[in-house]
Amino acid sequence: MMKGERSLEEPAPLEATRHLLCAELITEMSRGATAVWSQDRFDDLALRVFRYQALANPVYRALTTSRGLDPSRVSDWREIPPVPTRAFKELSLACSSPNPPQALFRTSGTSEGGMQRGAHPVRDLTLYRASLLGAGSSYLRPELDGPSGSLQIEIAHEPLRVLALLPEPARCPDSSLAHMAGVFAEEWDDGGGGFFADKQWNLDVDGFASALSAARDDDVAVFLLGTAFAFVHWLDRRETSRPAPLPSGSRLMETGGFKGRSREVPRGELYAALGRTLGLPPERMVNEYGMTELLSQFYEPVLREGGPGDLRERRHVPPPWVRTRVLDPESLVPVEPGEVGLLCHLDLANLDSVSAILTEDLGVAVPNGLRILGRAPGAEPRGCSLAMEEILELEEDAT
Secondary structure, eight states: OOTTOOOTTSOOOHHHHHHHHHHHHHHHHTTOTTSOOOHHHHHHHHHHHHHHHHHHOHHHHHHHHHTTOOGGGOOSGGGSOOEETTHHHHSOOOOOOSSOOSEEEEOSSOOGGGOOOOEEEESOHHHHHHHHHHHHHHHHOGGGBOTTSOBOTTOOSSOBEEEEEEEOTTTOTTOHHHHHHHHHHHHHBOSOOEEEEOTTOOBOHHHHHHHHHHHHHHTOOEEEEEEHHHHHHHHHHOSOOSOOOOOTTOEEEEEOOOTTOSOOOOHHHHHHHHHHHHOOOGGGEEEEEOOTTOSSOEEOTHHHHOOOSSGGGOOBBOOTTEEEEEEOTTTOOBOOTTOOEEEEEEETTOTTSOSEEEEEEEEEEETTEEEEEEEOOSSOOHHHHHHHHHHHHHHHHHO
């Protein structure tokens, strides 16, 4: 080794490594979610993020050590060991940092009766914002795409009014969804938008009706966003059944499901009711797939491409800084192409926690995306359970 060279086993100071990775990721994300990443570029960033996390995250370091992995010798992102989503309920998965996190997002649910909510500390909201806008702008506001594929986020080609059936971010600081809506409102809202739920997620139906009416009077396109259940609740409680079409250019994003709710509505029925009420065709309605444990989101590309008439034929597209494997629920080995399995994501926006996340969601790989089928029914999949047992045993040994 020549003087001044650094071996793979002798990493640069962690903070300097992290600073460089963060800057590179923000630069790449600013190109938008439709930018093309070479496989070499993704592999380079993924492996560098993994090596950083294997040193900076105590829990993850213990996992890689127990498996006899030398991070410097892992050469394929598919070899990066994932952590199950349940680990966010049981353990602290943050990388070491000289400062406290800027946000602490928690999974939905309750901590009553011994049930724990998962927690994802976010050290750097600037990185999270870059991920949110990089993907959101490409699939929710495709008109913002610049001629070279870069995002012209600062230029609003048409006014847009953001109306959210969600709490204001300040009222619900542990909600990643509310935070996401707040970022979109800051960037895109024309000044007349707002949030129409309190911190208990109770809807302000009258306020929302007034805001819709004002947007129609002003002839300003509207961006509606909320959970599927919030839209069902609003449809049930609105005072009039008379259709009131929204201005041209309006769009809607819905996310989440009906887990733990008293009423469940098929997606086709929900979209039909929203279409009748708001005058929006299905291809102006986008489903977003995300979770607290991931700092990136997947979208249906219907605003860019149009959508198939059959909602079951739609697909979700990850941004280029995410890769997904479809794994057998028992063995966690990749399934054959076209087969259903558990979704295992590698999200580079998770720089300050763990990038490789094993979910309990079922899906199938399709050309240019994924078809997401929902949560695996019944008990926790065996592969997830075994992975969680391994991590908990490491934690016990460490203490």
